[in-house]
Amino acid sequence: MSSTPRYAHGATRPFGDVVGAPFDDAAAVILPAPLERTTSYVQGTRQGPAAILQASAQLELWDEELGVEVHSRGLCTLPEMALPFDALADALAEIQRVADGVVRANKFLVTLGGEHSITPPLVAATAAHHDGLCVLQIDAHADLRDEYLGDRNSHACAIRRALDYAPCTQVGIRSLSTEEAGVVESLPTTIFYDTKMRAHSTWMHDVVETLHEKVYITIDCDGLDPAVMPAVGTPEPGGLGWRELLALLRLTFQKREVVGCDVVELCPVPGLVHPNFLCAKLVYKLLTYRLAGG
């Protein structure tokens, strides 16, 4: 009997437009989780997973950087979660339940958001099966508020909640509130601010040095420079370049065991396809770095 997690779902569109492995045979699993409940500026991240999967049909599956093609090494795309819940907490609990089923089956889970509030349940599910887990967050925003607009599960609180399960290293940060700045020192997190992090040429190694052996990576698209990644709900000037992000990710996969990832907060702009394609390529890079062994 298949151990595929069961849940209410919509369409299934396989990553790369190529039917991959059945769940039980898969090494890596893609979970589309189009949650959008607490976005605070531009709306539309619920369209993110579908846009990434649609764009992924245009990907070349050969990776010229590593000289491999990993799509055939056991990739399963699950159907898009429907998340028919009135309460945000119930939707997050369902994401955690489904993620637990994937991580328990020893699959490399890549979740497509959706807003950043999906990350705490994903980290919780991953930490339950991987002792000593830590989180690497790529983001413009610290997301360390204890609550935002009365909601402790808001996207603006994502990393604060995730810290309940694992310590964090935050990279590319260039936006935080006065309240957050006041509590940073007391929290189990290390911040590499965008304005200062490149001061030493070894900075990427310095980032990786802060990470435990097992790492969960959460990538908020707005961590990238909005000049290359404009389709986000809360854009911030500055940020990582595309090659810079890939170099940091590759180094992390080379030096640590990355056990799960998410790519969140893509907010597609009608007629502007390059951000969607960037996210599809980013997801495939994560899969390539993992499945090809760095």
Ligand SMILES: [Mn+2]
């Ligand atoms: Mn952000």
